[in-house]
Amino acid sequence: MLAAERREHLLGLLAREGKIVAKDVAAELGISEDSVRRDLRDLAADGLCQRVYGGALPASPAVVDYAARQGVAPDGKRKVAAVAAALVPPGGTLILDGGTTALAVARALPQDLACTVITHSPTIAAALLDHPQAELFLLGGRIFKHSAVACGAAAVEAAQQVSADLCLLGVTGVHPEAGLTTADAEEAAMKRALAARAADTYILASSEKIGTASRFRVLPWEKVSGLITDADPHDAVVEQLKALGVEVLPAD
Protein backbone atom coordinates (compact mmCIF):
# COMPACT_ATOMS: atom_id res chain seq x y z
CA MET A 1 0.00 0.00 0.00
CA LEU A 2 1.40 3.35 -1.06
CA ALA A 3 1.75 6.10 1.51
CA ALA A 4 -0.22 8.55 -0.62
CA GLU A 5 -2.87 5.93 -1.16
CA ARG A 6 -3.16 5.49 2.57
CA ARG A 7 -3.65 9.21 2.93
CA GLU A 8 -6.45 9.08 0.38
CA HIS A 9 -7.98 6.20 2.25
CA LEU A 10 -7.97 8.20 5.46
CA LEU A 11 -9.64 11.17 3.81
CA GLY A 12 -12.25 8.90 2.28
CA LEU A 13 -12.88 7.24 5.60
CA LEU A 14 -13.19 10.62 7.24
CA ALA A 15 -15.73 11.76 4.66
CA ARG A 16 -17.73 8.54 4.84
CA GLU A 17 -17.77 7.84 8.54
CA GLY A 18 -17.10 11.26 9.96
CA LYS A 19 -14.29 10.05 12.18
CA ILE A 20 -11.10 8.06 12.31
CA VAL A 21 -9.88 5.90 15.14
CA ALA A 22 -6.15 5.49 14.74
CA LYS A 23 -6.04 2.10 16.35
CA ASP A 24 -8.79 0.63 14.16
CA VAL A 25 -7.32 1.90 10.93
CA ALA A 26 -3.91 0.59 11.85
CA ALA A 27 -5.39 -2.85 12.45
CA GLU A 28 -7.51 -2.69 9.31
CA LEU A 29 -4.62 -1.78 7.04
CA GLY A 30 -2.09 -3.88 8.86
CA ILE A 31 0.28 -1.03 9.59
CA SER A 32 1.58 0.45 12.80
CA GLU A 33 -0.37 3.04 14.69
CA ASP A 34 2.65 5.28 14.38
CA SER A 35 2.19 5.51 10.65
CA VAL A 36 -1.47 6.33 11.03
CA ARG A 37 -0.67 8.99 13.57
CA ARG A 38 2.00 10.45 11.33
CA ASP A 39 -0.47 10.60 8.44
CA LEU A 40 -3.11 12.22 10.57
CA ARG A 41 -0.58 14.75 11.80
CA ASP A 42 0.31 15.61 8.20
CA LEU A 43 -3.30 15.87 7.13
CA ALA A 44 -4.07 18.07 10.08
CA ALA A 45 -1.10 20.27 9.20
CA ASP A 46 -2.64 20.72 5.76
CA GLY A 47 -5.95 21.56 7.35
CA LEU A 48 -7.61 18.46 5.98
CA CYS A 49 -8.73 17.09 9.29
CA GLN A 50 -8.88 17.95 12.90
CA ARG A 51 -6.64 15.93 15.11
CA VAL A 52 -8.19 14.66 18.31
CA TYR A 53 -7.06 12.28 20.98
CA GLY A 54 -7.36 8.74 19.59
CA GLY A 55 -7.88 9.68 15.98
CA ALA A 56 -9.24 12.54 13.92
CA LEU A 57 -12.42 14.32 12.94
CA PRO A 58 -13.28 16.17 9.72
CA ALA A 59 -12.20 19.77 9.57
CA SER A 60 -15.17 22.03 8.92
CA PRO A 61 -16.90 20.24 6.02
CA ALA A 62 -16.49 23.12 3.61
CA VAL A 63 -12.79 23.18 4.30
CA VAL A 64 -12.39 19.49 3.62
CA ASP A 65 -13.00 19.18 -0.06
CA TYR A 66 -11.73 22.68 -0.53
CA ALA A 67 -8.42 21.81 0.99
CA ALA A 68 -8.41 18.24 -0.25
CA ARG A 69 -8.68 19.35 -3.83
CA GLN A 70 -6.39 22.23 -3.13
CA GLY A 71 -3.90 19.59 -2.11
CA VAL A 72 -3.65 18.16 -5.59
CA ALA A 73 -2.58 21.50 -7.05
CA PRO A 74 1.17 21.98 -7.09
CA ASP A 75 2.51 24.36 -4.54
CA GLY A 76 3.44 27.04 -7.06
CA LYS A 77 -0.04 27.21 -8.51
CA ARG A 78 -1.56 27.42 -5.06
CA LYS A 79 0.59 30.40 -4.20
CA VAL A 80 -0.18 32.15 -7.46
CA ALA A 81 -3.86 31.41 -6.95
CA ALA A 82 -3.87 32.85 -3.46
CA VAL A 83 -2.39 36.15 -4.64
CA ALA A 84 -4.80 36.27 -7.58
CA ALA A 85 -7.83 35.58 -5.40
CA ALA A 86 -6.85 38.47 -3.18
CA LEU A 87 -7.15 40.85 -6.14
CA VAL A 88 -10.89 40.27 -6.43
CA PRO A 89 -12.71 43.15 -4.77
CA PRO A 90 -15.78 42.36 -2.67
CA GLY A 91 -18.86 42.72 -4.81
CA GLY A 92 -16.70 42.86 -7.93
CA THR A 93 -16.89 40.92 -11.15
CA LEU A 94 -14.17 38.55 -12.23
CA ILE A 95 -13.59 36.95 -15.60
CA LEU A 96 -11.81 33.69 -14.95
CA ASP A 97 -10.02 31.74 -17.64
CA GLY A 98 -9.80 27.95 -17.77
CA GLY A 99 -6.85 25.80 -16.88
CA THR A 100 -5.45 24.32 -13.73
CA THR A 101 -4.08 27.55 -12.32
CA ALA A 102 -7.42 29.28 -12.83
CA LEU A 103 -9.06 26.31 -11.15
CA ALA A 104 -6.78 26.87 -8.19
CA VAL A 105 -7.94 30.50 -8.13
CA ALA A 106 -11.58 29.38 -8.08
CA ARG A 107 -10.81 27.23 -5.09
CA ALA A 108 -8.85 29.96 -3.41
CA LEU A 109 -11.71 32.46 -3.50
CA PRO A 110 -12.65 33.10 0.13
CA GLN A 111 -15.94 31.48 1.05
CA ASP A 112 -17.26 34.76 2.35
CA LEU A 113 -16.38 36.83 -0.71
CA ALA A 114 -19.48 37.93 -2.58
CA CYS A 115 -18.56 38.40 -6.22
CA THR A 116 -19.61 37.54 -9.74
CA VAL A 117 -17.51 35.08 -11.68
CA ILE A 118 -17.74 34.86 -15.45
CA THR A 119 -16.07 31.89 -17.06
CA HIS A 120 -15.98 29.87 -20.26
CA SER A 121 -14.79 26.77 -18.45
CA PRO A 122 -17.34 24.20 -17.28
CA THR A 123 -14.71 22.85 -14.92
CA ILE A 124 -14.31 26.21 -13.21
CA ALA A 125 -18.08 26.64 -13.09
CA ALA A 126 -18.54 23.21 -11.54
CA ALA A 127 -15.87 23.99 -8.96
CA LEU A 128 -17.64 27.21 -7.97
CA LEU A 129 -21.09 25.67 -7.65
CA ASP A 130 -20.61 25.14 -3.96
CA HIS A 131 -19.23 28.60 -3.31
CA PRO A 132 -21.82 30.13 -1.02
CA GLN A 133 -21.53 33.73 -2.24
CA ALA A 134 -20.32 33.74 -5.82
CA GLU A 135 -22.71 34.58 -8.59
CA LEU A 136 -21.84 32.54 -11.68
CA PHE A 137 -22.17 33.34 -15.35
CA LEU A 138 -21.22 30.78 -17.94
CA LEU A 139 -20.05 31.68 -21.43
CA GLY A 140 -21.26 29.07 -23.86
CA GLY A 141 -19.85 27.76 -27.10
CA ARG A 142 -18.13 24.80 -28.61
CA ILE A 143 -15.99 23.04 -26.03
CA PHE A 144 -12.36 22.48 -26.91
CA LYS A 145 -11.63 19.30 -25.10
CA HIS A 146 -7.89 19.53 -24.71
CA SER A 147 -8.25 22.74 -22.76
CA ALA A 148 -11.78 22.13 -21.46
CA VAL A 149 -13.08 25.59 -22.30
CA ALA A 150 -15.62 27.10 -24.66
CA CYS A 151 -13.99 28.70 -27.70
CA GLY A 152 -14.91 29.76 -31.15
CA ALA A 153 -17.27 32.31 -32.61
CA ALA A 154 -20.20 31.66 -30.28
CA ALA A 155 -18.02 31.92 -27.19
CA VAL A 156 -16.37 35.16 -28.34
CA GLU A 157 -19.77 36.59 -29.10
CA ALA A 158 -21.01 35.61 -25.65
CA ALA A 159 -17.94 37.21 -24.09
CA GLN A 160 -18.74 40.49 -25.78
CA GLN A 161 -21.98 40.74 -23.81
CA VAL A 162 -20.24 41.00 -20.45
CA SER A 163 -17.97 43.38 -18.58
CA ALA A 164 -15.87 42.92 -15.49
CA ASP A 165 -13.48 44.62 -13.12
CA LEU A 166 -10.81 42.00 -13.40
CA CYS A 167 -9.74 39.29 -15.79
CA LEU A 168 -7.40 36.51 -14.74
CA LEU A 169 -5.80 34.68 -17.64
CA GLY A 170 -3.66 31.60 -17.74
CA VAL A 171 -1.12 31.26 -20.55
CA THR A 172 1.43 28.64 -21.48
CA GLY A 173 4.28 30.97 -22.34
CA VAL A 174 5.56 34.16 -20.74
CA HIS A 175 8.46 35.67 -22.63
CA PRO A 176 9.95 39.19 -22.69
CA GLU A 177 9.90 39.47 -26.48
CA ALA A 178 7.25 36.97 -27.53
CA GLY A 179 4.85 38.30 -24.93
CA LEU A 180 2.08 36.05 -23.66
CA THR A 181 1.52 32.99 -25.77
CA THR A 182 -0.52 29.83 -25.88
CA ALA A 183 -0.55 26.69 -27.99
CA ASP A 184 -3.88 27.08 -29.74
CA ALA A 185 -5.08 29.89 -31.99
CA GLU A 186 -8.73 29.63 -30.95
CA GLU A 187 -7.80 29.75 -27.33
CA ALA A 188 -5.60 32.76 -27.89
CA ALA A 189 -8.46 34.59 -29.56
CA MET A 190 -10.80 33.68 -26.75
CA LYS A 191 -8.37 34.93 -24.14
CA ARG A 192 -8.05 38.20 -26.05
CA ALA A 193 -11.82 38.54 -26.13
CA LEU A 194 -12.00 37.98 -22.38
CA ALA A 195 -9.22 40.42 -21.59
CA ALA A 196 -10.93 43.07 -23.69
CA ARG A 197 -14.00 42.94 -21.45
CA ALA A 198 -12.24 43.68 -18.17
CA ALA A 199 -10.83 46.89 -16.75
CA ASP A 200 -7.71 45.05 -15.53
CA THR A 201 -6.08 41.90 -16.80
CA TYR A 202 -3.61 39.90 -14.76
CA ILE A 203 -1.69 36.89 -15.97
CA LEU A 204 -1.38 33.72 -13.92
CA ALA A 205 2.04 32.26 -14.56
CA SER A 206 3.50 29.55 -12.39
CA SER A 207 7.27 29.60 -12.58
CA GLU A 208 7.70 26.90 -15.22
CA LYS A 209 5.99 29.16 -17.78
CA ILE A 210 8.44 32.00 -17.33
CA GLY A 211 10.85 32.48 -20.22
CA THR A 212 9.00 30.09 -22.54
CA ALA A 213 6.95 30.87 -25.61
CA SER A 214 4.27 28.98 -27.53
CA ARG A 215 2.99 29.24 -31.05
CA PHE A 216 0.27 31.88 -30.74
CA ARG A 217 0.40 35.34 -29.28
CA VAL A 218 -2.35 36.15 -26.79
CA LEU A 219 -1.59 39.71 -25.79
CA PRO A 220 1.28 42.15 -25.86
CA TRP A 221 2.56 43.44 -22.54
CA GLU A 222 0.83 46.78 -22.97
CA LYS A 223 -2.56 45.17 -22.64
CA VAL A 224 -1.96 43.50 -19.29
CA SER A 225 -2.00 45.13 -15.91
CA GLY A 226 0.38 42.68 -14.32
CA LEU A 227 1.82 39.24 -13.91
CA ILE A 228 1.35 36.95 -10.93
CA THR A 229 4.10 34.39 -10.56
CA ASP A 230 5.86 32.29 -7.99
CA ALA A 231 9.15 32.59 -9.85
CA ASP A 232 12.09 34.11 -8.04
CA PRO A 233 11.71 37.92 -8.21
CA HIS A 234 15.42 38.14 -9.06
CA ASP A 235 15.22 35.63 -11.88
CA ALA A 236 16.81 37.07 -15.01
CA VAL A 237 13.66 36.84 -17.11
CA VAL A 238 11.54 38.35 -14.37
CA GLU A 239 13.95 41.26 -14.12
CA GLN A 240 13.71 41.74 -17.87
CA LEU A 241 9.93 41.87 -17.63
CA LYS A 242 10.10 44.44 -14.89
CA ALA A 243 12.42 46.51 -17.08
CA LEU A 244 9.71 46.40 -19.73
CA GLY A 245 7.36 48.02 -17.27
CA VAL A 246 5.40 44.90 -16.35
CA GLU A 247 4.03 44.93 -12.85
CA VAL A 248 5.11 41.65 -11.26
CA LEU A 249 3.20 40.40 -8.25
CA PRO A 250 5.37 37.85 -6.44
CA ALA A 251 3.68 34.80 -4.95
CA ASP A 252 5.32 33.15 -2.02
Place this chain on the structure above:
Amino acid sequence: MLAAERREHLLGLLAREGKIVAKDVAAELGISEDSVRRDLRDLAADGLCQRVYGGALPASPAVVDYAARQGVAPDGKRKVAAVAAALVPPGGTLILDGGTTALAVARALPQDLACTVITHSPTIAAALLDHPQAELFLLGGRIFKHSAVACGAAAVEAAQQVSADLCLLGVTGVHPEAGLTTADAEEAAMKRALAARAADTYILASSEKIGTASRFRVLPWEKVSGLITDADPHDAVVEQLKALGVEVLPAD
Protein backbone atom coordinates in the same frame (compact mmCIF):
# COMPACT_ATOMS: atom_id res chain seq x y z
CA MET B 1 8.52 -3.73 -25.49
CA LEU B 2 8.33 -0.26 -26.94
CA ALA B 3 8.56 2.76 -24.68
CA ALA B 4 5.27 4.18 -25.92
CA GLU B 5 3.66 0.80 -25.45
CA ARG B 6 4.88 0.75 -21.88
CA ARG B 7 3.43 4.20 -21.35
CA GLU B 8 0.05 2.99 -22.59
CA HIS B 9 0.26 0.02 -20.31
CA LEU B 10 0.90 2.26 -17.34
CA LEU B 11 -2.03 4.52 -18.12
CA GLY B 12 -4.29 1.51 -18.57
CA LEU B 13 -3.14 0.06 -15.31
CA LEU B 14 -3.74 3.37 -13.61
CA ALA B 15 -7.27 3.57 -14.97
CA ARG B 16 -8.07 -0.03 -14.10
CA GLU B 17 -6.54 -0.33 -10.68
CA GLY B 18 -6.38 3.26 -9.56
CA LYS B 19 -2.72 3.06 -8.65
CA ILE B 20 0.67 1.95 -9.83
CA VAL B 21 3.40 0.43 -7.72
CA ALA B 22 6.70 0.97 -9.53
CA LYS B 23 8.28 -2.15 -8.15
CA ASP B 24 5.44 -4.45 -9.19
CA VAL B 25 5.22 -3.09 -12.71
CA ALA B 26 8.95 -3.42 -13.16
CA ALA B 27 8.79 -7.05 -12.11
CA GLU B 28 5.74 -7.73 -14.26
CA LEU B 29 7.24 -6.26 -17.41
CA GLY B 30 10.72 -7.46 -16.72
CA ILE B 31 12.29 -4.02 -16.89
CA SER B 32 14.18 -2.02 -14.34
CA GLU B 33 12.43 0.12 -11.79
CA ASP B 34 14.41 3.04 -13.14
CA SER B 35 12.60 2.87 -16.43
CA VAL B 36 9.24 2.70 -14.72
CA ARG B 37 10.16 5.67 -12.59
CA ARG B 38 11.29 7.59 -15.66
CA ASP B 39 8.01 6.83 -17.41
CA LEU B 40 5.99 7.86 -14.41
CA ARG B 41 7.98 11.08 -14.15
CA ASP B 42 7.21 11.85 -17.79
CA LEU B 43 3.54 11.02 -17.41
CA ALA B 44 3.33 13.21 -14.36
CA ALA B 45 5.00 16.04 -16.25
CA ASP B 46 2.24 15.73 -18.84
CA GLY B 47 -0.31 15.82 -16.08
CA LEU B 48 -1.44 12.29 -16.82
CA CYS B 49 -0.78 10.95 -13.36
CA GLN B 50 0.25 12.06 -9.94
CA ARG B 51 3.62 10.86 -8.82
CA VAL B 52 3.83 9.58 -5.27
CA TYR B 53 6.43 7.77 -3.26
CA GLY B 54 6.49 4.17 -4.44
CA GLY B 55 4.50 4.62 -7.62
CA ALA B 56 1.75 6.83 -8.95
CA LEU B 57 -1.92 7.66 -8.56
CA PRO B 58 -4.43 8.95 -11.11
CA ALA B 59 -3.94 12.61 -11.89
CA SER B 60 -7.43 13.92 -11.41
CA PRO B 61 -9.34 13.02 -8.32
CA ALA B 62 -12.19 13.15 -10.85
CA VAL B 63 -11.34 9.61 -11.85
CA VAL B 64 -11.80 8.33 -8.35
CA ASP B 65 -14.77 10.59 -7.86
CA TYR B 66 -16.20 9.28 -11.05
CA ALA B 67 -16.13 5.69 -9.96
CA ALA B 68 -17.24 6.59 -6.46
CA ARG B 69 -20.22 8.67 -7.50
CA GLN B 70 -21.02 6.22 -10.23
CA GLY B 71 -21.38 3.72 -7.44
CA VAL B 72 -23.65 5.94 -5.38
CA ALA B 73 -25.94 6.66 -8.31
CA PRO B 74 -29.03 4.71 -7.35
CA ASP B 75 -29.70 1.62 -9.36
CA GLY B 76 -32.87 3.10 -10.82
CA LYS B 77 -31.11 6.11 -12.29
CA ARG B 78 -28.43 3.92 -13.79
CA LYS B 79 -31.02 1.77 -15.52
CA VAL B 80 -32.92 4.78 -16.82
CA ALA B 81 -29.66 6.29 -18.01
CA ALA B 82 -28.66 3.14 -19.86
CA VAL B 83 -31.93 3.06 -21.81
CA ALA B 84 -31.69 6.78 -22.54
CA ALA B 85 -28.10 6.50 -23.75
CA ALA B 86 -29.15 3.78 -26.17
CA LEU B 87 -31.56 6.22 -27.84
CA VAL B 88 -28.71 8.41 -29.07
CA PRO B 89 -28.04 7.58 -32.73
CA PRO B 90 -24.41 7.38 -33.88
CA GLY B 91 -23.41 10.73 -35.29
CA GLY B 92 -26.54 12.30 -33.84
CA THR B 93 -27.01 15.38 -31.70
CA LEU B 94 -28.29 15.20 -28.16
CA ILE B 95 -29.55 17.97 -25.93
CA LEU B 96 -28.89 16.87 -22.39
CA ASP B 97 -30.51 18.49 -19.37
CA GLY B 98 -28.85 18.92 -15.99
CA GLY B 99 -29.48 16.90 -12.87
CA THR B 100 -28.22 13.64 -11.47
CA THR B 101 -30.15 11.41 -13.85
CA ALA B 102 -28.83 13.33 -16.84
CA LEU B 103 -25.37 13.02 -15.37
CA ALA B 104 -25.86 9.28 -15.26
CA VAL B 105 -26.81 9.42 -18.94
CA ALA B 106 -23.61 11.31 -19.75
CA ARG B 107 -21.65 8.60 -18.02
CA ALA B 108 -23.61 5.87 -19.75
CA LEU B 109 -22.81 7.11 -23.24
CA PRO B 110 -20.69 4.41 -24.87
CA GLN B 111 -17.07 5.49 -25.24
CA ASP B 112 -17.12 4.64 -28.93
CA LEU B 113 -20.27 6.60 -29.73
CA ALA B 114 -19.51 9.64 -31.86
CA CYS B 115 -22.17 12.24 -31.19
CA THR B 116 -22.70 15.89 -30.34
CA VAL B 117 -23.91 16.77 -26.87
CA ILE B 118 -25.45 20.15 -26.16
CA THR B 119 -25.96 21.02 -22.52
CA HIS B 120 -26.56 23.95 -20.21
CA SER B 121 -24.99 22.13 -17.29
CA PRO B 122 -21.31 22.70 -16.50
CA THR B 123 -21.38 19.49 -14.48
CA ILE B 124 -22.52 17.45 -17.46
CA ALA B 125 -19.97 19.18 -19.65
CA ALA B 126 -17.18 18.46 -17.19
CA ALA B 127 -18.24 14.83 -16.99
CA LEU B 128 -18.10 14.49 -20.77
CA LEU B 129 -14.69 16.11 -21.17
CA ASP B 130 -13.00 12.76 -21.11
CA HIS B 131 -15.40 11.14 -23.53
CA PRO B 132 -13.19 10.31 -26.51
CA GLN B 133 -15.76 10.82 -29.25
CA ALA B 134 -18.39 13.28 -28.07
CA GLU B 135 -18.43 16.77 -29.47
CA LEU B 136 -19.52 19.21 -26.78
CA PHE B 137 -21.47 22.44 -27.00
CA LEU B 138 -22.11 24.47 -23.91
CA LEU B 139 -25.10 26.79 -23.53
CA GLY B 140 -24.11 29.79 -21.46
CA GLY B 141 -26.04 32.01 -19.11
CA ARG B 142 -26.53 32.77 -15.48
CA ILE B 143 -25.93 29.69 -13.37
CA PHE B 144 -28.69 28.67 -10.99
CA LYS B 145 -26.77 27.12 -8.23
CA HIS B 146 -29.36 24.87 -6.69
CA SER B 147 -29.78 23.03 -9.95
CA ALA B 148 -26.31 23.76 -11.33
CA VAL B 149 -27.49 24.73 -14.80
CA ALA B 150 -27.54 27.87 -16.90
CA CYS B 151 -30.99 29.49 -16.99
CA GLY B 152 -32.53 32.82 -17.75
CA ALA B 153 -32.81 34.98 -20.83
CA ALA B 154 -29.26 34.49 -22.07
CA ALA B 155 -29.46 30.74 -21.77
CA VAL B 156 -32.80 30.53 -23.55
CA GLU B 157 -31.46 32.73 -26.29
CA ALA B 158 -28.41 30.50 -26.65
CA ALA B 159 -30.64 27.45 -26.82
CA GLN B 160 -32.52 28.93 -29.73
CA GLN B 161 -29.36 28.84 -31.81
CA VAL B 162 -29.12 25.05 -31.77
CA SER B 163 -31.02 22.06 -33.07
CA ALA B 164 -30.84 18.40 -32.19
CA ASP B 165 -32.24 14.97 -32.92
CA LEU B 166 -33.00 14.17 -29.35
CA CYS B 167 -33.58 15.97 -26.09
CA LEU B 168 -33.36 14.18 -22.75
CA LEU B 169 -35.00 16.08 -19.92
CA GLY B 170 -35.07 15.44 -16.22
CA VAL B 171 -38.08 16.61 -14.24
CA THR B 172 -39.08 16.41 -10.61
CA GLY B 173 -42.72 15.49 -11.14
CA VAL B 174 -44.45 13.11 -13.55
CA HIS B 175 -48.20 13.15 -13.19
CA PRO B 176 -51.06 12.08 -15.50
CA GLU B 177 -52.99 15.33 -15.11
CA ALA B 178 -50.34 17.85 -14.06
CA GLY B 179 -47.97 16.65 -16.78
CA LEU B 180 -44.29 17.18 -16.35
CA THR B 181 -43.37 19.61 -13.61
CA THR B 182 -40.40 21.06 -11.81
CA ALA B 183 -39.82 23.25 -8.77
CA ASP B 184 -38.46 26.38 -10.41
CA ALA B 185 -40.09 28.60 -13.02
CA GLU B 186 -36.83 29.57 -14.70
CA GLU B 187 -35.80 25.98 -14.98
CA ALA B 188 -39.15 25.02 -16.42
CA ALA B 189 -38.81 27.69 -19.08
CA MET B 190 -35.31 26.54 -19.89
CA LYS B 191 -36.41 22.93 -20.26
CA ARG B 192 -39.18 24.07 -22.58
CA ALA B 193 -36.69 25.98 -24.68
CA LEU B 194 -34.48 22.92 -24.91
CA ALA B 195 -37.31 20.56 -25.83
CA ALA B 196 -38.43 22.95 -28.58
CA ARG B 197 -35.05 22.58 -30.30
CA ALA B 198 -35.12 18.80 -30.68
CA ALA B 199 -37.03 16.52 -33.00
CA ASP B 200 -37.78 14.12 -30.14
CA THR B 201 -37.99 14.73 -26.42
CA TYR B 202 -37.79 11.96 -23.87
CA ILE B 203 -38.26 12.36 -20.16
CA LEU B 204 -35.91 10.76 -17.62
CA ALA B 205 -38.01 9.75 -14.65
CA SER B 206 -36.68 7.43 -11.97
CA SER B 207 -39.53 5.70 -10.20
CA GLU B 208 -39.77 8.05 -7.21
CA LYS B 209 -40.89 10.87 -9.53
CA ILE B 210 -43.86 8.97 -10.91
CA GLY B 211 -47.22 10.20 -9.69
CA THR B 212 -45.84 13.38 -8.11
CA ALA B 213 -46.18 16.98 -9.24
CA SER B 214 -44.25 20.17 -8.54
CA ARG B 215 -45.14 23.83 -8.76
CA PHE B 216 -44.31 24.65 -12.39
CA ARG B 217 -45.41 22.95 -15.56
CA VAL B 218 -42.63 22.09 -18.00
CA LEU B 219 -44.47 20.47 -20.85
CA PRO B 220 -47.80 18.83 -21.59
CA TRP B 221 -47.77 15.22 -22.65
CA GLU B 222 -48.37 16.07 -26.30
CA LYS B 223 -44.96 17.67 -26.59
CA VAL B 224 -42.96 14.66 -25.42
CA SER B 225 -42.08 11.60 -27.43
CA GLY B 226 -41.83 9.31 -24.47
CA LEU B 227 -40.96 8.59 -20.89
CA ILE B 228 -38.06 6.49 -19.65
CA THR B 229 -38.62 5.05 -16.21
CA ASP B 230 -37.63 2.15 -14.02
CA ALA B 231 -41.06 2.07 -12.39
CA ASP B 232 -43.07 -1.13 -12.63
CA PRO B 233 -44.75 -1.14 -16.07
CA HIS B 234 -47.96 -2.30 -14.38
CA ASP B 235 -47.94 0.45 -11.82
CA ALA B 236 -51.33 2.23 -11.77
CA VAL B 237 -49.93 5.64 -12.66
CA VAL B 238 -47.80 4.20 -15.45
CA GLU B 239 -50.87 2.47 -16.86
CA GLN B 240 -52.71 5.77 -16.73
CA LEU B 241 -49.93 7.46 -18.68
CA LYS B 242 -50.00 4.74 -21.30
CA ALA B 243 -53.75 5.25 -21.61
CA LEU B 244 -53.04 8.90 -22.34
CA GLY B 245 -50.93 7.79 -25.29
CA VAL B 246 -47.54 8.32 -23.66
CA GLU B 247 -44.87 5.97 -24.94
CA VAL B 248 -43.26 4.41 -21.87
CA LEU B 249 -39.80 2.91 -22.22
CA PRO B 250 -39.27 0.54 -19.30
CA ALA B 251 -35.81 0.41 -17.73
CA ASP B 252 -34.78 -2.76 -16.04
Place this chain on the structure above:
DNA sequence: ACGATACATGCAGAAACGTGCAAGAACAGG
Protein backbone atom coordinates in the same frame (compact mmCIF):
# COMPACT_ATOMS: atom_id res chain seq x y z
C1' DA C 1 -4.48 10.24 41.98
C1' DC C 2 -3.49 6.34 39.26
C1' DG C 3 -3.27 3.06 35.60
C1' DA C 4 -4.04 2.80 30.85
C1' DT C 5 -3.78 4.65 26.58
C1' DA C 6 -2.28 7.87 23.21
C1' DC C 7 1.23 10.79 21.97
C1' DA C 8 5.89 13.06 20.13
C1' DT C 9 10.53 12.25 19.35
C1' DG C 10 14.73 10.03 18.09
C1' DC C 11 16.76 6.30 15.84
C1' DA C 12 17.98 2.66 12.48
C1' DG C 13 17.12 -0.34 8.71
C1' DA C 14 14.88 -0.60 4.43
C1' DA C 15 13.02 1.13 0.43
C1' DA C 16 12.64 4.51 -3.08
C1' DC C 17 14.62 8.32 -5.23
C1' DG C 18 17.60 11.35 -8.57
C1' DT C 19 21.72 11.68 -11.09
C1' DG C 20 25.67 10.59 -13.71
C1' DC C 21 27.59 7.25 -16.62
C1' DA C 22 28.34 3.81 -20.04
C1' DA C 23 26.72 0.26 -23.21
C1' DG C 24 23.69 -0.58 -26.83
C1' DA C 25 20.03 0.39 -30.41
C1' DA C 26 18.08 3.37 -33.90
C1' DC C 27 18.88 6.49 -37.26
C1' DA C 28 20.60 10.02 -40.60
C1' DG C 29 24.12 11.40 -43.63
C1' DG C 30 28.10 10.56 -46.26
Place this chain on the structure above:
DNA sequence: CCTGTTCTTGCACGTTTCTGCATGTATCGT
Protein backbone atom coordinates in the same frame (compact mmCIF):
# COMPACT_ATOMS: atom_id res chain seq x y z
C1' DC D 1 28.79 0.20 -45.58
C1' DC D 2 30.62 3.16 -42.30
C1' DT D 3 30.41 6.92 -38.93
C1' DG D 4 28.74 10.20 -35.83
C1' DT D 5 24.68 11.45 -33.23
C1' DT D 6 20.85 10.82 -30.45
C1' DC D 7 17.94 8.25 -27.55
C1' DT D 8 17.05 4.61 -24.48
C1' DT D 9 18.16 1.57 -20.87
C1' DG D 10 20.23 -0.47 -16.85
C1' DC D 11 23.58 0.07 -13.21
C1' DA D 12 26.11 2.39 -9.39
C1' DC D 13 26.23 5.85 -6.15
C1' DG D 14 24.88 9.01 -2.62
C1' DT D 15 20.58 11.10 -0.78
C1' DT D 16 16.01 11.35 0.79
C1' DT D 17 11.92 9.32 2.59
C1' DC D 18 9.32 5.97 4.91
C1' DT D 19 8.34 2.83 8.67
C1' DG D 20 8.42 0.40 12.99
C1' DC D 21 10.35 0.30 17.52
C1' DA D 22 11.88 2.25 21.89
C1' DT D 23 11.75 5.93 25.01
C1' DG D 24 9.85 9.36 27.79
C1' DT D 25 5.78 12.53 28.22
C1' DA D 26 0.99 14.02 27.98
C1' DT D 27 -3.83 12.99 28.31
C1' DC D 28 -7.89 10.32 29.43
C1' DG D 29 -11.18 7.71 32.27
C1' DT D 30 -12.11 6.07 36.69
